[in-house]
Amino acid sequence: MRELLTALLSQDPTIEVVGSATDPYQARQMIKQLLPDVITLDIEMPRMDGLSFLEKIMTLRPMPVVMVSSLTQQGAEATLNALELGAVDFFPKPKLDMKRGIEKRADELIHKIKTAAQAKVKTLEREQDTPLALNPLSNIKFSTTEKIIAIGASTGGVEALRVVIKNLPANSPAVLVTQHMPEKFTKTFAERLNKISAVSISEAKHGERVLPGHVYIAPGGKHLKLHRSGANYLCQLTDEEAVSGHKPSVDVLFRSTSEAAGKNAIGVILTGMGKDGAAGMLELREVGAKTFGQDEASCVVYGMPKAAYDIGAVEHQVSLNKITEAMLNACGAAKDRHIRV
Structure with missing residues (x-):
């Protein structure tokens, strides 16, 4: 060898x-x-x-x-x-x-x-996962269940996604994820994330309903698309050719999300090499979706977020540890307020 x-x-x-x-x-x-x-x-x-x-x-x-x-x-x-x-x-x-x-x-x-x-590598520091009961985002209430979050990542994305997903509250809007990863690995990745999260995380299945409180991860070797059927969102898996050199492709996820959810979508692009996701994120922004890119300082490889930022697809650049809060706020989190009768 x-x-x-x-x-x-x-x-x-x-x-x-x-x-x-x-x-x-x-x-x-x-x-x-x-x-x-x-x-x-x-x-x-x-x-x-x-x-x-x-x-x-x-x-x-x-x-x-x-x-x-x-x-x-x-x-x-x-x-x-x-x-x-x-x-x-x-x-x-x-x-x-x-x-x-x-x-x-x-x-x-x-x-x-x-x-x-x-790549930028850092000294290993063992971070303790926050107990779910102490998650500062766990009390957020959302004004609508129509919002859909689409996330794309590549090199460095396994750890970045863990940081972003682990603090999602149980009532989080639905999340679809494309991480460049081969078969077998995506199912194991979903199972590992599921153990540390309040939301339910699984490898996406063709035709299943997309529901709040769930995260759907694109299977290795398949493209994941968001599809609208009446009032419901569905996961759609396709076996088409690689796009932007990848299968699954972030561009495929983002483009389908812009078509199915429009301005109700939130697009997030994380660390990774290349430009997969840039063109798709631009389409998201053009239909009125909120878009976020991981900032250079917190990326392992500032390739995909940079490519999206350079063409005007990224509305806000955010450090990794602030992305979860930023994308939830973009979902129109309902503020607790006093009601006078």
């Missing part, structure tokens, strides 16, 4: 593979000596597992890390743990015919390495 990754990455003239380590102990010494810009890290390694080593890296010497993990249920759990620990991205390796499978996706691997080299 190390030889294969070295050969594939060396195809790009802008990438130099400066070292290859057999285990984390050797890697630690090589990192000190060679000062790499990016590390690729497997989860299963001798003498110390990849997650334990990653935690040490992000605590003592934070730097961009791309995990190499298997496309299995167990691999998905471990990979999501890695992203929460601070890994920038992951490259899923196929279970069968690994050499040919990885060679076919060499461009994807190279792209992820280049993206990671631009």
Whole structure:
């Protein structure tokens, strides 16, 4: 595997593979000596597992890390743990015919390495999730149930979405999410978020009603669209070609939301590389929807929000820890008031 990754990455003239380590102990010494810009890290390694080593890296010497993990249920759990620990991205390796499978996706691997080299990484700080009973947003009342929130994210989005979604109140307007992620991973991601949130979070199913208090995550390998049928909103999954280079695509979600919900929509674009979502968010804003982009200071990669901002699609730039409150206020949260009779 190390030889294969070295050969594939060396195809790009802008990438130099400066070292290859057999285990984390050797890697630690090589990192000190060679000062790499990016590390690729497997989860299963001798003498110390990849997650334990990653935690040490992000605590003592934070730097961009791309995990190499298997496309299995167990691999998905471990990979999501890695992203929460601070890994920038992951490259899923196929279970069968690994050499040919990885060679076919060499461009994807190279792209992820280049993206990671631009990422902002921070020292790992273990944040305690706020108990649901103490959530400061839990008492918000909404004046209408017509509002729909659509969120798009890519690199760095797993942690960003956790921050945005965990404090949604149980009566939150419905939320649809497209996060660039392959099959198997999205279901596991939804299940993990569901454990720490007051709202109900699941992988979206074709034809299901979109209801307040629920978050629907686009399945890997399918586009998620919002569809209106009479008075009801529905999830629609399609198997069309990739859009903006992605499947699921944020542009697809945003465009369908602008058509189905119009000015009742709220669009949010989070950290990620590229420009997926920019054109779709512009359509949202043009129909009167409120739009928000994560600000540069809090992004792991300020690519997607920047692309949307540059074309006038982002109405407000907001730091990550303020986005939940901002988008809920945009939903027309009803203010408690004294009533005189």
